[in-house]
Amino acid sequence: MNMNNKKIAVLMSGGVDSSVAALILKKKGFNPIGIHLKISKFCNVEDEYDARRVAEILNFPLYTLDISEDYEKLVINDFIKEYKEGLTPNPDVWCNSRIKFNLVFNFVKNLGFNYIATGHYAKISKIENDYFLKIPKDLNKDQTYFLWQINKNILKKIIFPLANYTKDKVRKIALENKLPNALKKDSQGICFLGKIKLSDYLKNFLSIKQGEIRDVYNNLLGYHNGYYFYTEGQRHGLNIKNSQGPYYVALKDIANNVLIVGKENDEIIYSSKIFLDNINFLVSKRFLNKIKKDNKIEVLVKCRYRQPFIKAIFDIKNKILILEDKVKGVALGQSAVLYFKDIVLGGGIIYKKK
Secondary structure, three states: OOOOOOEEEEEOOOOHHHHHHHHHHHHOOOEEEEEEEEOOOOOOHHHHHHHHHHHHHHOOOEEEEEOHHHHHHHHHHHHHHHHHOOOOOOHHHHHHHHHHHHHHHHHHHHOOOOEEEOOOOOEEEEEOOEEEEEOOOOOOOOOHHHHOOOOHHHHHHEEOOOOOOOHHHHHHHHHHOOOOOOOOOOOOOOHHHOOOOHHHHHOOOOOOOOEEEEEOOOOEEEEEOOHHHOOOOOOOOOOEOOOOOOOEEEEEEOOOOEEEEEOOOOHHHEEEEEEEEEEEEOOOHHHHHHHOEOOEEEEEEEOOOOOOOEEEEEEOOOOEEEEEEEEEOOOOOOEEEEEEOOEEEEEEEEEEEO
């Protein structure tokens, strides 16, 4: 990093993580400005207020950037479209790749800022001439899963100040520095919905369409209000009252609007092969060539955020993950993120499973 230029734009949500990230940068001699993003009408106005109070305490300016129209075009429209197609998209992945580290990054770059920082729990390391996205110190808060789709060419322009901190340490720093949001709860759920439930939001765009719930033996178990309100692996919220569960959504028969469910021991809810599309690598071809053998790489993979790492072989040519152990509840449309030791190799979108 060229330390001669210490101008940096810090994305400040109003939460404790981005606030402490800004504090750390300030103490390291950077000259930050805060950027608070307004992404939808459901945004909590208290978040902007909290971000502004922290910026005042740390003595740097904060600007609110209303990107709600861009967010609707770049994230929400595709979000609704994919749910309608029976997929389960991850808007947080798109928010990072299309908004924060693309649209907003280019905006602050045009203002003369060479670097952008956020409160993500992630790490960027430079090894020789390459920059790598890595797992941070706090494994429980690791957010690299949501960052796999960003452009690897801007890794050198991103700073994650919380890379070597735990969440407990972050809160302690906030308390020691009397930040007003030190004990503020972490936000939950989908970022642009605020406190609105996903199912209620989707009903504004997708009509109620009653269909059947059947098991692997084609027995009728109940009815649902539309396949798009459910996701593979879902256990709760199914209208099944035969007391023989629990049942999990295994597949969606979209043509017939039927949910197919299985129980814990049913093979249908497990997958051993995952087929990927829209692959994005965060490492160079040179690095891939070093670790691959016969166009295959031994990887660790996550198919959803809170899932433990799974050992797998990634067939680069055919874009297939061959899992060491069968995995329950793989959802089409979700992200499969690939790791080599502590390095994020990249990822892809799950479009098929076996």
